[in-house]
Amino acid sequence: MSDAQRDDVRTALRACRLWHTASDEAIDRLAAVATVTSVPRGTTLATEGDPADTFGVMVAGRARVFHLQADGRSITYETVDSGGPLAAVAALAGGRYPANIDAATPVTVAWLPRESLFELMAAEPSVSRTMIADLANRVINLTSVVQTLALDVPGRLARYLFQRSLAVGEATAEGLRVSLGMPKSELAASLGTVPETLSRALGRLRDEGILEVRGNDMLILDVGALARLGSGYEE
Amino acid sequence: MSDAQRDDVRTALRACRLWHTASDEAIDRLAAVATVTSVPRGTTLATEGDPADTFGVMVAGRARVFHLQADGRSITYETVDSGGPLAAVAALAGGRYPANIDAATPVTVAWLPRESLFELMAAEPSVSRTMIADLANRVINLTSVVQTLALDVPGRLARYLFQRSLAVGEATAEGLRVSLGMPKSELAASLGTVPETLSRALGRLRDEGILEVRGNDMLILDVGALARLGSGYEE
């Protein structure tokens, strides 16, 4: 592994929200035992049901954590970016992976043995607190996933666009410009539907004057309507 | 508060899985600051969106933690029995309640200020570990809720009956006898549907020879079929 890559690993570990109160020495210890792998887009990083003896920290790229249904469609629990933990819950609970993880882009991840998590907690008690906070937030995020699933497809799309407007929205003369961030077919899967239905949902929001479709960018004309649709209050 | 009730409170606190490694002295300290209330069935114990400054431990009864959709239907995240924590995640994350909680039966609950949770963690570091384990398990439970929602109604019903067979199933000469544990209308709500659809789902399982309906008791004839339907592999 190159020195540059080793630096990236340390940076990613340093940024991981599971233990942001840890000392630099502790991070170094983690970095020393990390196994770094780089894989192309689409690679399976973890499979639901497999025994979980390691967990990972994303160094670069974006991974999608999801459940695969029997009919082949999937439900996204979360997407993880650089510095984010992979399969940490399984490591903590000590069972099997509760979800699948795929590389949504080319990905490099630092894998760590689950024992190193426990050693870290023992060595630095403050880490337990940050870990509890992270887990509590993750529970809250999952309740949000559940609420999303209860919406119809236009509602889920609106919720996604609303959140993305806050995250990467760009004010222009015409209105708020938001890129989808991924091909429409991938977004469809991520919203738990299929491209055909997503296409119709976009068409509906367009017909209602809420947005304009410019290829893979959206021009949001009525952010309030997005927020309303995305929270389940249709009219 | 009577002495008997005070004993119940201590017993419930002692049994709470958030801190089962805590010392008896720590439990006594919690009991000393607990505010105990008893409420009839149907009472609202917490409302989604309200600021969370206290959390509770169930002393007696059963509570339902759920999200209320705009159309009035609800989705159950979990049900909590005696010894179980209420709204602990909100207390840990420090925000607002992410869900509603109702008393499914007459309920008595010991309310605690969220600070006492942090004091407990500070005083007894081992508690952090049990709390982390509990939170990790809760995350896994929520992924299971998501998977359940992805099933059709007969699938959700089958999953419920299968789990309930394991929990309270009673072998008889005719087959495995399982009580529903609640009125059908309540079960319908708990499965995220309405009584009419639940009734049809039960009828379908009956027609397929998987079970017999005896009022509020089910006679399970094919547990394997329940497990299969409940995991999403229809045929």
Added chain:
DNA sequence: ATCAATCCTTGACGCCGGTCAAATCTCCGC
């Protein structure tokens, strides 16, 4: 420029499940 491959859109159709309405059933209190 052209061709092919991929992605996206649109139409037709059927299933699931929610709503409304009406018929039964059940369990109490009298």
Added chain:
DNA sequence: GCGGAGATTTGACCGGCGTCAAGGATTGAT
């Protein structure tokens, strides 16, 4: 027993959305 309120079941209907199939549109390579 009897009456009645609530719970459960059944039927009719309809909207949402997934599937299948058939076009467009876009992009990259030759």
